[in-house]
Amino acid sequence: MAHNNKNELPEEIFKDVFPISEKSFSGLKALFKYRSVGKNEIFAKVGQKNNSEYILLNGFCRSFLLNPEGNEITLTFFKKNDVLSPHITRTKSEISLLNFQALTDLELVEFDAGQFLLLMIENLEIRDFGNTILKNELMRKTEKEIALASHTAMERLIKFRDEFALLENLIPHPVIASYLGITNVSLSRLRGKVK
Amino acid sequence: MAHNNKNELPEEIFKDVFPISEKSFSGLKALFKYRSVGKNEIFAKVGQKNNSEYILLNGFCRSFLLNPEGNEITLTFFKKNDVLSPHITRTKSEISLLNFQALTDLELVEFDAGQFLLLMIENLEIRDFGNTILKNELMRKTEKEIALASHTAMERLIKFRDEFALLENLIPHPVIASYLGITNVSLSRLRGKVK
């Protein structure tokens, strides 16, 4: 439950994603709560109340939904140092529209989305930071959209490996297959070919 | 070039999408510029400067991108009364990341994204309005993602018809096919079956 070292703040993430001053960051830091999540735990569920933003410090997780047939469809994978989908894009009236599940044990930073919004309003740097996260979310989705619409499943697998090399030997293949838009049997076939 | 009736403001759109007071709306209205766009014109181009938000008053348009092979991939169709993808989601440093093309003659409202952001900051109603637009954009993409990942091309065609019935007899089929993630030949086959 407790984080090993409370002073080990993820300032590098911000330096990477966006240049933010120490002063702006300190306001943000005050909101942070460290949290551990066990493997397979679903820490945000469709229909449940959610008011948090999340930054992944360690491990892998995914967002997913059930399609009309009741199958789980993986939308996005997240890895160490990723900011998870912004609250505003995955909630309606503070109720979660997506599921988020830990694929490994996780360490994450959680902070209140409403308070973050207030910081965004009063602070230009934080506003730009938040907007960058939003844009990244959209760009990620657009890239996946293009891949699904115009690349073969093999090309998508190769790209997936490029981005999430470790995951393929770490999580059940149906989880990956639904992300790639194919069945797990097709994924196995492709694995045989590309290997 | 000129709009038929400058007083014919799209207040209904706001009433539909979001309950907004007359006071808040008047601040927004002050930013509006009416614009006509001819059929096939690309009114926002990848790599070009863009600082506008758009509301479509009449006609159909699309956003599209070139995939690595150089083929046009239609990402989204927009119809009368739609708010186009928010500026923040389709620009980087005020440069457009997407193409937007008129599929018919268009009437649209254009307004400055920076000034709109200022209104969002100072006015809760407008902020909620802007956030709703953003959420709709993400939900639209998520729905399409699920459709591409887990529905057949025929199911996607049926859903497309549901949403954009008129378009199929109005625009070139390759434009629709790339949206559905298939070739125009496959689309023609499906049309023969579903008809």
Added chain:
DNA sequence: ATCACTTTTTATCATTTGTTAATGGATTCG
């Protein structure tokens, strides 16, 4: 109406992907 041009449909064949079921390998638990 005719011609030139573009778009859609149709046909053929190859490839990819889905479905179902059987097989084989791990892992866990008793």
Added chain:
DNA sequence: CGAATCCATTAACAAATGATAAAAAGTGAT
């Protein structure tokens, strides 16, 4: 160790989709 379980692979066949090219239909201009 052996049974049970889970998961990935393989096989066989069906269905969907892609690629290419030719035919048909539609469009626009003169």
